[in-house]
Amino acid sequence: MTRESPTDSIWSLSFRVKGRTHSGLMYAYQFRHPGGGSVTEGGGGGVLNPYRVRYIRRTAPNTFPATYTAPLDLWQKNPPMPVEPPQGSVGVDEDPTGGTLPSRIALHQNYPNPFNPTTTIRFTVPATVGTGRAGIALAGRHALSLRVFDLLGREVSTLVSEVKEPGTYTVQWDATNFASGVYLYRLEAGGFSQTKKMLLMR
Template sequence: MYKTSNGGGSIFAINNGINYLLTISINIINDKELIVVGSNDSYYSVDNGEHWYSIHTPYMPYGFSSIEKVGEGYFIIASRNGIYRNSTPVSVANENFIFPNNFSLHQNYPNPFNPTTTIKYTIPDFVKMGHAPSLHVNLIVYDMLGNEITTLVNEAKVPGEYEVVFDAGKYKLSSGVYFYRLTYGTFIETKKMCVLK
């Protein structure tokens, strides 16, 4: 995908976060928000095309023919199989769009905790690092034996700083040591946390 601000005199790529895409249409919502409809996915940008993330969720069809924003985080999608509206809003309003240069999985806080703790992580800007973007993030909690307790994050993320709350009470965890692992492309980091009742 390419952009020009002078009628084509100079053109530059704005592909950060978009994999190969056969573009069907481009929808300009305002001076910051853009939607690109592709043959197998659609992408949304809140920073005039600097960074993109997929609108597709497991509940949305592939094969979009058009898409319109109809509310904060909501879209109407036309496809070859019908017309759809997402039930869960797509939102970047609470995300911090500082584009860092390094991966980071922070120590949870508080630690020890009962029953909730917050885990922060940082996703770098791959384009500024000279790499192609790889946007899928997994953040999984394990017990001492390596058994998966829950997946806290399993979705595409644009570069930035994020945080997620883990509620041990929801899983009736006993006091003890647990692990949380962040996977993002080839980056993997694991940290320890302690439930103390």
């Protein structure tokens, strides 16, 4: 690890992984003090997503680059840490701050359904969600997750895992690399959890 300049707080880290090329990284930064002790980001409280997640972008179907440069990270003391969406899964904010704020949290049915290969999922986040196992409330902003599972209960994709302002959001799921069948998508925030079904038909 090297420092970009003695006048700033930007550091560069390079490392080499032996073996097969990986498609993603899960990590967190830790600083050790010269006098002893250390500080790890994401360790400031809470349990939702204490690690950063980045996906290495494909250069062609099922082909990943041997050398990858990640964008700049900013130190973050408290979770949830940033989770980059998988390639082909893009979240779009519809109206996070303007207009009338929703009065309740809700997960809506995906559209189109059945779909091939992409579908859009919409959810709303009110001003108050509360706290619980799945998320922590942060000054009117709420930690939540939106994940996709197969019928065996295995998580196959994480679409959202971050703090969101009150508002309405849409997320697109690209199922190009998944088999036909029924999938479940689940929204969790505070003590709230809701699951719906969607059908991928080739």
